[in-house]
Amino acid sequence: MAPLFRKVLVANRGEIAVRVMRTCRELGIATVAVYSEADRGARHVREADEAIPIGPAEALRSYLSTGALLKAARETGAEAIHPGYGFLSQNGDFADAVEAAGLVFVGPPGAVHRLMGDKQAARRRMAAAGVPVLPGYDGDDQRDARLVAEAERIGWPVLLKPARGGGGKGMRVVRSSSEIEAALGASRREARAAFGSDTLLVERFVERSRHVEVQVVADAHGTVLHLGERECSIQRRHQKVVEETPSPALDGRRRRELCEAGVAAARAAGYRSAGTVEFLMAPDGGFYFLEMNTRLQVEHPVTEAVTGLDIVRLQLEVAAGEPLALRQGEVVSNGHAIECRLYAEDPSRDDMPSPGRVLALVEPSGPGIRVDSGVAKGSEVTVHYDPLLSKIVAWGGDRREATLRMREALGATVVLGVVTNLARLRAIVAHPAFAAGELHTGFIEEHAAALETPVAPPPLAVAALVLALRGGVRRGRRVLPDPWTRLGPWRIGGGA
Amino acid sequence: MRLRSTVALYEVELQAAKGEWDVRVNGEAFRLALAEAAEGRVVVRHAGESRTLYYARDGGAIHLFWEGVSYKLHEEREGVRRAERPDAGALEAPMPGRVSAVKVEAGARVRKGEELLVVEAMKMENALRAPRDAVVRAVHVAVGEMVAPGRALVELEDEGERA
Numbered sequence: 001m002a003p004l005f006r007k008v009l010v011a012n013r014g015e016i017a018v019r020v021m022r023t024c025r026e027l028g029i030a031t032v033a034v035y036s037e038a039d040r041g042a043r044h045v046r047e048a049d050e051a052i053p054i055g056p057a058e059a060l061r062s063y064l065s066t067g068a069l070l071k072a073a074r075e076t077g078a079e080a081i082h083p084g085y086g087f088l089s090q091n092g093d094f095a096d097a098v099e100a101a102g103l104v105f106v107g108p109p110g111a112v113h114r115l116m117g118d119k120q121a122a123r124r125r126m127a128a129a130g131v132p133v134l135p136g137y138d139g140d141d142q143r144d145a146r147l148v149a150e151a152e153r154i155g156w157p158v159l160l161k162p163a164r165g166g167g168g169k170g171m172r173v174v175r176s177s178s179e180i181e182a183a184l185g186a187s188r189r190e191a192r193a194a195f196g197s198d199t200l201l202v203e204r205f206v207e208r209s210r211h212v213e214v215q216v217v218a219d220a221h222g223t224v225l226h227l228g229e230r231e232c233s234i235q236r237r238h239q240k241v242v243e244e245t246p247s248p249a250l251d252g253r254r255r256r257e258l259c260e261a262g263v264a265a266a267r268a269a270g271y272r273s274a275g276t277v278e279f280l281m282a283p284d285g286g287f288y289f290l291e292m293n294t295r296l297q298v299e300h301p302v303t304e305a306v307t308g309l310d311i312v313r314l315q316l317e318v319a320a321g322e323p324l325a326l327r328q329g330e331v332v333s334n335g336h337a338i339e340c341r342l343y344a345e346d347p348s349r350d351d352m353p354s355p356g357r358v359l360a361l362v363e364p365s366g367p368g369i370r371v372d373s374g375v376a377k378g379s380e381v382t383v384h385y386d387p388l389l390s391k392i393v394a395w396g397g398d399r400r401e402a403t404l405r406m407r408e409a410l411g412a413t414v415v416l417g418v419v420t421n422l423a424r425l426r427a428i429v430a431h432p433a434f435a436a437g438e439l440h441t442g443f444i445e446e447h448a449a450a451l452e453t454p455v456a457p458p459p460l461a462v463a464a465l466v467l468a469l470r471g472g473v474r475r476g477r478r479v480l481p482d483p484w485t486r487l488g489p490w491r492i493g494g495g496a
Numbered sequence: 497m498r499l500r501s502t503v504a505l506y507e508v509e510l511q512a513a514k515g516e517w518d519v520r521v522n523g524e525a526f527r528l529a530l531a532e533a534a535e536g537r538v539v540v541r542h543a544g545e546s547r548t549l550y551y552a553r554d555g556g557a558i559h560l561f562w563e564g565v566s567y568k569l570h571e572e573r574e575g576v577r578r579a580e581r582p583d584a585g586a587l588e589a590p591m592p593g594r595v596s597a598v599k600v601e602a603g604a605r606v607r608k609g610e611e612l613l614v615v616e617a618m619k620m621e622n623a624l625r626a627p628r629d630a631v632v633r634a635v636h637v638a639v640g641e642m643v644a645p646g647r648a649l650v651e652l653e654d655e656g657e658r659a
Binding site: 349350352353357359360383410411413414415416417418419420422423425426453454455456457458459460461462463464465466467468469470471 | 497499501502503504506508510512517519521522524526528530533536537538540542547549550551552554558559560561562563564565566567569592593617622623624625627
């Protein structure tokens with residue numbers, strides 16, 4: 001059978017570029033990596049069949065440069081471009097430019113990106129299609145008086161959300177009418193600066209909510225399937241850290257309703273390719289459309305682990321124009337999967353990204369363990385890009401087994417030289433509230449004390465270090481204490 | 497041997513003791529045995545338990561990985577007086593970025609965890625906080641300045657250190 005494409009350019013870096021190339025290789029598709037000056041010699045570059053430099057470290061002039069990417073595709077004869085996630089993956093103009101250049105964009109059409117990138121338009125479209133949305137206001141009348149009146153109607157607390165935004169910027173929780181005027185001013189200023197538009201949505205703010213989402217995949221022939229849900233409630237800075245499927249909060253009926261809402265949302269959006277419909281779930285089990293991610297999701301491996309499907313492969317098949325060779329009834333979820341995102345960031349310093357060189361790296365393995373990694377020993381973690389190092393996925397027959405395997409896997413993981421969130425991940429999966437499935441988006445704040453990462457090594461660690469440095473190891477060889485060390489007490493460093 | 501992290505100082509003494517080792521860290525005694533040793537990795541036995549340590553020297557720093565956390569220490573050489581050390585008590589820029597706020601001035605008393613300044617990098621505002629209760633000896637940057645990693649931003653001294 002002829003491959004879907006002869007050659008695919010992966011317009012991304014790090015673990016996701018490595019992961020996309022793996023499926024391409026499996027399908028007999030040649031791969032082209034692109035890299036900035038900061039990524040010369042990076043893992044995704046080494047694993048590609050060809051690699052093309054596309055500019056300086058600064059993303060705006062490399063991974064975000066449509067011109068440089070299309071030129072690289074032309075020079076290498078790539079037939080399709082896979083955007084991964086982040087960078088240009090949800091940029092409708094990029095999708096259009098790829099198609100206009102006679103290439104295939106592995107993802108939905110530009111118009112779908114633009115529709116779902118506009119929170120106001122997306123909310124209206126979803127509400128019209130019968131997908132549940134939060135009580136809120138998505139109108140064009142943006143005068144203060146109108147927004148205040150709408151907030152009163154919706155009921156406090158409310159959340160102000162930039163209509164064209166994302167990533168938590170400009171969002172504000174307002175708890176009473178006395179706070180709203182100042183909050184409107186601040187949200188508008190931030191929204192205008194970040195997104196060039198100060199249009200705001202007002203929605204009911206739900207305390208202790210969960211984040212659940214539905215993986216969908218649609219082809220160009222009218223088939224839309226869901227691959228089940230994921231729960232991604234454990235977040236910091238509005239970004240996910242631990243994800244799992246199935247959600248421990250759903251029973252069979254709710255799960256069916258949620259997944260059907262996901263399919264309805266994808267249909268209403270005119271979706272094609274793999275995508276994710278995100279919902280907020282209230283403590284009473286009600287769920288409401290948040291937004292749609294028109295791309296491959298970071299946490300897609302948990303869905304792959306329980307369904308046995310390769311979502312990148314499905315994307316490539318759909319992009320090649322093939323109908324999905326799968327019916328909804330054939331999508332079966334088996335067992336439970338958890339993903340932990342290993343970030344080069346410092347939990348004891350507000351999760352600040354922490355660059356450095358990876359001096360030692362041990363990645364876990366074993367039954368049910370999958371690691372999607374973008375780094376290797378010697379890798380430089382720079383400040384230019386997202387600090388995700390790797391994703392550790394544990395599958396088990398049930399949630400308990402998956403959790404135990406994840407604990408083992410995190411316990412076996414070593415990253416030396418770069419500060420990471422590994423200790424926090426270990427503490428999260430060992431926490432009784434995690435075991436009980438009591439998750440909500442404020443989990444990390446609520447359990448902050450139990451999840452704290454030490455800022456300085458304990459004395460025992462320093463004792464072991466000094467022993468390693470001075471006591472027994474010389475030039476990589478173990479030297480057992482020999483007679484001269486037994487002559488009597490002596491002090492290292494002559495009394496330093 | 498004297499090691500320093502950004503928030504702690506360790507005085508370490510090592511003595512061989514009948515095939516094992518007595519290690520004192522800031523006066524606290526540990527009896528350790530070296531169970532396995534290879535370049536960059538040792539397994540020590542302490543109180544009947546095996547613990548694994550990864551370590552490496554990189555430039556002037558010593559990195560160690562212990563129970564899920566990677567730490568960086570610096571060895572202090574004898575003869576360098578505390579006040580003369582270039583990094584004594586200095587809070588360094590952890591990454592290149594732009595200083596977007598300075599919240600303290602010289603002479604201010606700060607509490608552990610208090611926000612001292614904000615550096616914008618990777619589209620995020622990163623607050624730099626006091627690693628311990630201290631007095632601000634000097635502020636070396638102003639709002640709007642671009643800083644390189646390792647650049648000393650604020651110098652702290654322990655209360656009473658001036659005397």
